[in-house]
Amino acid sequence: MRxxxxxxxxxxxATTAFSQSAETRAQFYGQEPPxxxxxxxxxxxxxxxxxxxxxxxxxxRNMREGWTRCDGPIGTLQAEFSESGxxxxxxxxxxxxxxxxxxxxxxxxxxxxxxxxxxxxxxDFGPVTIDLSWTYNHYLDHQTDDAGEVGISLALNQxxxxxxxxxxxxxxxxxxxxxxxxxxxLAGRLTCLLDESGRKSIxxxxxxxxxxTAKLQDFTNRRVDGNAFYATVLQTEFDWHLTDHLSISxxxxxxxxxxxxxxxxxxxxxxxxxxxxxxxxxxxxxx
Numbered sequence: 430m431r432x433x434x435x436x437x438x439x440x441x442x443a444t445t446a447f448s449q450s451a452e453t454r455a456q457f458y459g460q461e462p463p464x465x466x467x468x469x470x471x472x473x474x475x476x477x478x479x480x481x482x483x484x485x486x487x488x489x490r491n492m493r494e495g496w497t498r499c500d501g502p503i504g505t506l507q508a509e510f511s512e513s514g515x516x517x518x519x520x521x522x523x524x525x526x527x528x529x530x531x532x533x534x535x536x537x538x539x540x541x542x543x544x545x546x547x548x549x550x551x552x553d554f555g556p557v558t559i560d561l562s563w564t565y566n567h568y569l570d571h572q573t574d575d576a577g578e579v580g581i582s583l584a585l586n587q588x589x590x591x592x593x594x595x596x597x598x599x600x601x602x603x604x605x606x607x608x609x610x611x612x613x614x615l616a617g618r619l620t621c622l623l624d625e626s627g628r629k630s631i632x633x634x635x636x637x638x639x640x641x642t643a644k645l646q647d648f649t650n651r652r653v654d655g656n657a658f659y660a661t662v663l664q665t666e667f668d669w670h671l672t673d674h675l676s677i678s679x680x681x682x683x684x685x686x687x688x689x690x691x692x693x694x695x696x697x698x699x700x701x702x703x704x705x706x707x708x709x710x711x712x713x714x715x716x
Contacts, residue, residue, distance in 0.1 A: 666678050
């Protein structure tokens with residue numbers, strides 16, 4: 430896929446860099462061997478070469494920003510088209526249980542679009558990526574909860590690189606304009622290539638989420654006033670590119686609430702969003 434076609438850009442972030450949420454776009458692309466360093470131009474766009482990607486996933490529970498949306502197993506389906514920095518796509522979570530009274534139905538869906546820009550003359554940080562995005566969250570049985578979001582993220586694609594190791598970071602600012610909620614996503618990613626071809630890698634990502642009063646009250650059912658770091662998510666996945674177009678990525682993730690007030694609310698949450706361990710696997714096709 431264009432947005433993350435190089436190892437630097439791929440490992441970098443997908444995090445908020447792809448707005449709708451780190452969990453959604455960040456995990457969407459794999460890595461390829463590094464390309465020669467680019468230079469001379471401040472803003473570099475790719476040649477016309479449209480890309481299309483589809484991602485199927487199974488997850489032991491539905492998590493969003495470190496909080497449980499369904500504590501039973503779900504399937505996910507995502508499709509995205511991108512060209513010259515612009516992208517648009519759709520994502521959906523399909524319930525296999527009746528934990529939220531939506532068995533054999535989509536619990537929620539997201540439509541999103543955005544534009545990612547690479548600034549190549551960024552010194553030791555490598556290419557810097559700025560991503561502007563829009564996401565619409567649609568809940569099939571609860572349309573009153575439908576909401577739109579806008580976001581901007583900054584990705585530093587090369588904080589550290591040596592041999593087969595690459596460290597990157599990103600910062601995303603998001604605003605739900607229907608519910609008037611604002612939150613930040615600070616993320617770091619460490620990639621280790623397991624072979625010279627770059628087809629196999631271990632990727633560890635850490636997300637730290639901060640939300641304002643409206644965001645905290647929404648996530649905690651109005652049990653927490655004020656702002657706080659409401660979730661931390663640590664995820665390790667094995668990315669294996671079976672072919673040039675097909676990849677598989679099993680992963681293991683852990684989330685917890687660093688703020689004491691949010692942590693107590695997470696323990697009392699009906700879906701239990703305290704210290705949670707979950708796992709999953711994704712199968713992706715890129716064309």
